[in-house]
Amino acid sequence: MQSRYFTINDHPQGTPARELFELHETELPTLSDGEVRVRNLWLSVDPYMRGRMSGVTTYIDPFELNAPLEGAAVGEIIESHDPAFPVGTKVRHMAGWRDIAQLPGNQLEPLPHFDVPDQAYLGVLGMPGMTAWSGLNRIADMQEGDNVLVSGGAGAVGSLAVQLAKAKGGTVVGIAGSQEKLDWLESKGVKAVSYKGKNAAQLTEALNEACPEGFDVYYENVGGICLEAALNNLKVGARIAVCGMIARYNEDTPSAGPSNLAMILIRRARMEGFIVFDHWAHYPDFLEEVGPQIEGGQVDYEETVEEGLERTPDAFLKLFEGANRGKMLVKL
Ligand SMILES: NC(=O)c1ccc[n+]([C@@H]2O[C@H](COP(=O)([O-])OP(=O)(O)OC[C@H]3O[C@@H](n4cnc5c(N)ncnc54)[C@H](OP(=O)(O)O)[C@@H]3O)[C@@H](O)[C@H]2O)c1
Numbered sequence: 001m002q003s004r005y006f007t008i009n010d011h012p013q014g015t016p017a018r019e020l021f022e023l024h025e026t027e028l029p030t031l032s033d034g035e036v037r038v039r040n041l042w043l044s045v046d047p048y049m050r051g052r053m054s055g056v057t058t059y060i061d062p063f064e065l066n067a068p069l070e071g072a073a074v075g076e077i078i079e080s081h082d083p084a085f086p087v088g089t090k091v092r093h094m095a096g097w098r099d100i101a102q103l104p105g106n107q108l109e110p111l112p113h114f115d116v117p118d119q120a121y122l123g124v125l126g127m128p129g130m131t132a133w134s135g136l137n138r139i140a141d142m143q144e145g146d147n148v149l150v151s152g153g154a155g156a157v158g159s160l161a162v163q164l165a166k167a168k169g170g171t172v173v174g175i176a177g178s179q180e181k182l183d184w185l186e187s188k189g190v191k192a193v194s195y196k197g198k199n200a201a202q203l204t205e206a207l208n209e210a211c212p213e214g215f216d217v218y219y220e221n222v223g224g225i226c227l228e229a230a231l232n233n234l235k236v237g238a239r240i241a242v243c244g245m246i247a248r249y250n251e252d253t254p255s256a257g258p259s260n261l262a263m264i265l266i267r268r269a270r271m272e273g274f275i276v277f278d279h280w281a282h283y284p285d286f287l288e289e290v291g292p293q294i295e296g297g298q299v300d301y302e303e304t305v306e307e308g309l310e311r312t313p314d315a316f317l318k319l320f321e322g323a324n325r326g327k328m329l330v331k332l
Pocket of ligand 1 (some may be wrong): 152242275319326
């Protein structure tokens with residue numbers, strides 16, 4: 001059986017070019033004991049993959065050049081030498097960026113049993129959703145009535161973060177980059193602020209207008225001027241959960257940090273970075289709380305879908321153009 005998969009041929013500087021990605025085809029070896037073959041149905045592309053393309057070990061190993069790329073995927077088992085995973089079982093695993101995956105059964109997770117589409121386990125009920133929940137609850141220690149600011153507020157992580165925050169009662173403000181996203185935020189009762197065309201001072205002013213009392217919690221997905229403007233709008237005792245800094249991922253040379261880091265001192269604030277995998281033992285708690293709300297429709301989620309394996313690099317690159325609302329996915 002053939003498998004088609006993507007590789008990268010270089011460590012990109014700046015925004016990756018489409019030519020970085022190469023599609024290959026290979027004949028899969030005979031299945032060993034304990035191995036399965038999975039026909040991938042949905043692939044996830046995520047901003048963190050940009051870091052893995054840089055050839056540097058961070059909290060995770062870099063992608064190897066000219067080797068199959070990895071990423072979360074959901075698929076169906078089509079051949080099995082592992083009795084725990086019979087043919088027909090739907091699973092989640094990390095052998096994405098390809099159509100047919102061959103891997104040991106101990107690298108598979110069965111899908112949880114909510115009445116949701118399979119691909120929700122790559123988005124709102126998968127890693128990005130778990131990230132939103134962990135950052136708000138386990139890092140920022142969000143309390144009832146807190147005023148919460150979320151940058152990247154209409155993305156995969158941000159769109160759940162704003163809704164979970166909104167359900168706890170305070171003023172919630174989302175920063176996003178397009179009118180469509182701002183409209184979506186407003187439709188959820190979230191005050192929406194655009195960062196496009198603004199400098200840090202103008203964004204500071206816009207956030208102050210949206211929430212003059214200031215924020216108890218800042219959920220950081222973006223960095224750059226969003227961080228600077230957020231620091232200027234903190235309440236005393238604020239908590240900042242540093243989830244991501246996508247504005248920096250394609251920088252050739254690192255830009256200067258925020259000029260107003262002293263606001264952490266002035267507002268006696270706490271700023272803490274986190275990686276969702278360190279919190280994975282709490283995934284069942286997250287599912288128990290959020291799963292029924294997704295099933296019941298109390299919490300909404302959006303998806304942006306590219307069709308066909310060939311479009312995987314395009315889907316990935318679109319994350320950095322802000323082309324996705326909610327989770328960016330590839331449907332095979
Ligand atoms: N710590 C963890 O464990 C963890 C786990 C998952 C994700 N993350 C981080 O969380 C953040 C959101 O991830 P996600 O999967 O939910 O992605 P996402 O928000 O669905 O997609 C990326 C969004 O970022 C915005 N963006 C892209 N380039 C930007 C720039 N230069 N300046 C400002 N905004 C930019 C765009 O939205 P606009 O149109 O609004 O600009 C784009 O749609 C990322 O920083 C990611 O690395 C961290």
